[in-house]
Amino acid sequence: MSLLEVRGLKVHFPIKKGIVLDRTVGHVRAVDGVDLSVEKGRTLGVVGESGCGKSTLGRAVLRLEPLTAGSVVFDGTDLATLGGKDLRAMRRRMQMVFQDPLASLDPRQSVSSVLSEPLRTHGVQGSHDARVRELLDLVGLPASAANRYPHEFSGGQRQRVGIARAIALNPELIIADEPVSALDVSIQAQVVNLLEELQERLGLTYVVIAHDLAVVRHISDDIAVMYLGAVVEVAPAESLYDEPLHPYTRALLSAIPIPDPEVEDARERILLTGDIPSASAPPPGCRFHTRCPWRQPTRCHDEVPLLRVPTAPPGLPVADSAAHQVACHWAEQVLTGELQPSSGGVTEPESAPTV
Amino acid sequence: MQDAVPGRGVVQGAPLLSIRDLTVTFASRGRRPVRAVDGVSLDIAPGETVGIVGESGSGKSVTSLAALGLLPKRGATVTGSVDFEGDDLLSMPDDELRALRGRDVAMVFQDPMSSLNPVLTVGRQITEILTRHRGMRKGEAREEAARLLDSVGIADATRRLGSFPHQLSGGMRQRVMIAMALACKPRLLIADEPTTALDVTISAQILELLRELVVGSQTALVLITHDLGVVAGLCDQVHVMYSGRIVESAPRRPLFADPQHPYTTGLLASVPRLDQPRGVPLLPIPGSPSDTLPWSQGCAFSPRCTRSIPECLGSPPALLPAAAGTPHHLVRCVNPVRDHAGAVQQ
Numbered sequence: 224m225s226l227l228e229v230r231g232l233k234v235h236f237p238i239k240k241g242i243v244l245d246r247t248v249g250h251v252r253a254v255d256g257v258d259l260s261v262e263k264g265r266t267l268g269v270v271g272e273s274g275c276g277k278s279t280l281g282r283a284v285l286r287l288e289p290l291t292a293g294s295v296v297f298d299g300t301d302l303a304t305l306g307g308k309d310l311r312a313m314r315r316r317m318q319m320v321f322q323d324p325l326a327s328l329d330p331r332q333s334v335s336s337v338l339s340e341p342l343r344t345h346g347v348q349g350s351h352d353a354r355v356r357e358l359l360d361l362v363g364l365p366a367s368a369a370n371r372y373p374h375e376f377s378g379g380q381r382q383r384v385g386i387a388r389a390i391a392l393n394p395e396l397i398i399a400d401e402p403v404s405a406l407d408v409s410i411q412a413q414v415v416n417l418l419e420e421l422q423e424r425l426g427l428t429y430v431v432i433a434h435d436l437a438v439v440r441h442i443s444d445d446i447a448v449m450y451l452g453a454v455v456e457v458a459p460a461e462s463l464y465d466e467p468l469h470p471y472t473r474a475l476l477s478a479i480p481i482p483d484p485e486v487e488d489a490r491e492r493i494l495l496t497g498d499i500p501s502a503s504a505p506p507p508g509c510r511f512h513t514r515c516p517w518r519q520p521t522r523c524h525d526e527v528p529l530l531r532v533p534t535a536p537p538g539l540p541v542a543d544s545a546a547h548q549v550a551c552h553w554a555e556q557v558l559t560g561e562l563q564p565s566s567g568g569v570t571e572p573e574s575a576p577t578v
Numbered sequence: 579m580q581d582a583v584p585g586r587g588v589v590q591g592a593p594l595l596s597i598r599d600l601t602v603t604f605a606s607r608g609r610r611p612v613r614a615v616d617g618v619s620l621d622i623a624p625g626e627t628v629g630i631v632g633e634s635g636s637g638k639s640v641t642s643l644a645a646l647g648l649l650p651k652r653g654a655t656v657t658g659s660v661d662f663e664g665d666d667l668l669s670m671p672d673d674e675l676r677a678l679r680g681r682d683v684a685m686v687f688q689d690p691m692s693s694l695n696p697v698l699t700v701g702r703q704i705t706e707i708l709t710r711h712r713g714m715r716k717g718e719a720r721e722e723a724a725r726l727l728d729s730v731g732i733a734d735a736t737r738r739l740g741s742f743p744h745q746l747s748g749g750m751r752q753r754v755m756i757a758m759a760l761a762c763k764p765r766l767l768i769a770d771e772p773t774t775a776l777d778v779t780i781s782a783q784i785l786e787l788l789r790e791l792v793v794g795s796q797t798a799l800v801l802i803t804h805d806l807g808v809v810a811g812l813c814d815q816v817h818v819m820y821s822g823r824i825v826e827s828a829p830r831r832p833l834f835a836d837p838q839h840p841y842t843t844g845l846l847a848s849v850p851r852l853d854q855p856r857g858v859p860l861l862p863i864p865g866s867p868s869d870t871l872p873w874s875q876g877c878a879f880s881p882r883c884t885r886s887i888p889e890c891l892g893s894p895p896a897l898l899p900a901a902a903g904t905p906h907h908l909v910r911c912v913n914p915v916r917d918h919a920g921a922v923q924q
Contacts (some may be wrong), residue, residue, distance in 0.1 A: 272777035272778060272779060272780075273777055377866040377867075377868050378866070379866050380866070407633040407634055407804070407866070407867060408633060408804055408805075408806075408845060408848065408849060409633060409844060409845060409848055409862065409863040409866075409867070409882075410862070410863075410866055411848070411849070411862075412848035412849070412850075412860035412861065412862035412863075413862040413864075415850075415860055415862075416859075416860055416862060434777065434778065436778070436852065437849065437850040437851060437852050438850055440850065440852065440856060441850035441856065441860065460856060461856060464852065464856075474779055475778060475779060476852065477782075478778045478779050478781070478782035479778060479807065479852055480785075480805060480807025480808050480810060480811055481807050481810065481851060481852060481853050482806035482807045482810045482834060482846060482849065482851065483810055483834050483851075483853070484810045484811070484830045484831050484834050484835075485831075485834075485835075486810075486853055487807075487810045487811035488811070492782060492786070494782060494783060494786055495779045495782075495783070498747040498748075498749055498750070498780065499777075
């Protein structure tokens with residue numbers, strides 16, 4: 224059974240207008256109907272561009288954002304129905320690692336105080352000092368780090384402190400929101416390796432949220448690609464990269480530069496036109512149809528595609544399992560090459576996003 | 579040089595910009611002076627694309643700011659020489675330098691929101707350059723501005739002239755910055771992390787735009803970035819900086835096929851690549867860039883280097899040809915990586 228099951232999750236933020244009386248004039252549909260599940264001990268990567276709702280999704284799973292609809296079932300308990308004490312007890316089992324370690328650590332708290340705070344909050348008995356030393360050792364920091372303050376560390380070391388804080392209560396699930404994107408290139412690998420090592424030693428389950436597909440592919444077992452608040456494709460990491468089915472995934476993969484001139488010169492790029500539309504007024508039908516090079520005159524603009532396992536066309540090895548799902552009406556035709564992308568130039572859409 | 583980008587031809591002739599032994603020292607009261615750039619020399623020929631790669635604090639941005647005289651007069655000491663077509667930019671009077679910037683040399687910065695004026699329309703900001711440097715009248719300048727916006731792929735350009743920066747998306751703002759930079763057909767364009775603040779798909783659009791507008795013309799481009807993938811696709815010559823110095827300098831193909839400095843190989847081994855099988859482990863560079871020695875005591879990378887030998891701590895190594903007959907591939911290391919299979923597997 225999955226450790227985490229997200230069903231029909233929606234998080235909408237009201238847009239308010241008016242000085243004295245707040246009127247709600249619309250909603251930003253940050254997360255708009257997401258289904259996901261994560262097995263125990265595995266890593267789910269969530270990728271997407273800024274504004275696609277991936278961070279909100281991560282926060283909503285921990286109930287750090289109010290849920291508009293849907294359920295988040297963690298180990299058999301629906302978090303959406305919990306409140307107060309029960310929710311706090313559950314939070315002990317799921318923790319978060321944030322993007323910017325300098326912003327998420329209190330500059331006036333020493334490392335030992337940062338690391339023992341979760342223990343104090345949840346009333347853990349026993350010697351906190353011993354646990355702090357153990358945690359520092361786990362994340363590869365010297366014991367002397369305990370008495371130092373966040374500003375005394377480099378970015379990579381600070382992220383190690385952030386990770387140590389997240390594992391202090393022996394959680395089962397860790398949500399890591401862009402854990403390496405604030406770090407220098409040569410440091411990112413250190414933190415990625417640390418996350419992998421901790422997963423192995425402590426049997427953690429991860430949800431890693433990031434925009435860097437290369438990092439996500441490296442660390443994840445399964446990957447969900449988000450676009451404008453919805454998951455457009457979910458698949459095991461290998462098959463997503465070997466056989467991307469959704470046009471957006473294809474464009475995203477082809478946009479990532481590869482540090483090898485031979486590969487770069489030979490690659491074909493799928494250039495998307497325009498920007499991401501506003502999440503307060505997502506396009507009808509398929510959300511991606513305004514930028515999709517494979518857009519068809521029928522279905523795309525008026526029928527919302529649901530996540531489904533595409534049927535394998537004869538002669539092509541597609542979707543080895545039910546694990547590879549895509550939300551596109553034309554996934555099969557795009558895969559076989561029956562439909563070709565239109566050669567659109569680089570142009571901007573009519574309206575710029577208002578957010 | 580057989581490494582020229584397809585379609586650009588072989589780059590020859592006198593350099594457009596020639597930086598020699600550029601050193602920048604920042605001093606503030608009560609603190610030890612910091613040498614941000616230490617003896618950087620590089621040449622850019624007309625039509626060439628040069629990449630400067632490095633992590634934060636490696637001095638890549640300061641090099642370009644110092645070369646254009648954009649560092650504050652107080653607190654920063656710049657020595658060396660910066661020759662732009664026979665004129666030394668470092669000793670040039672301010673008014674001449676101002677006339678040169680914007681006309682012959684333009685710059686695109688990382689964050690378009692903070693480099694555009696938030697209270698002026700995009701149209702005002704572009705026409706200002708045209709009236710100032712190209713002596714156009716208002717009506718003329720407006721037409722030209724609309725044409726420029728159109729050339730960088732902004733739809734409905736005439737209407738967009740009336741937009742304020744906050745009404746545009748990040749990608750469109752960066753397009754406006756590029757339109758402004760290209761307004762006077764500069765001979766040198768310096769792009770400092772032009773895509774770092776943008777999303778992947780938008781960043782691919784902007785790089786494609788630079789490729790079309792700049793690489794196809796005689797404009798020389800300096801691309802400053804931390805992303806090795808970006809330089810791999812775009813640059814003729816790449817300079818890798820570490821702690822204020824160029825540690826390796828090579829045309830892009832040799833650099834990626836035969837990297838010699840342990841820092842370059844380390845960087846390449848520490849980033850996951852989409853075109854490699856998934857199981858390949860990442861080999862991080864140990865330590866962090868702040869663990870550096872001053873260069874006067876030897877190689878600044880030696881505390882993090884897996885190939886460090888006692889000679890590394892002598893005097894700073896010189897930037898020497900990587901092998902006989904490779905005048906364009908230079909490396910600053912006493913124990914460079916020659917045997918590739920071994921170094922990457924380590």
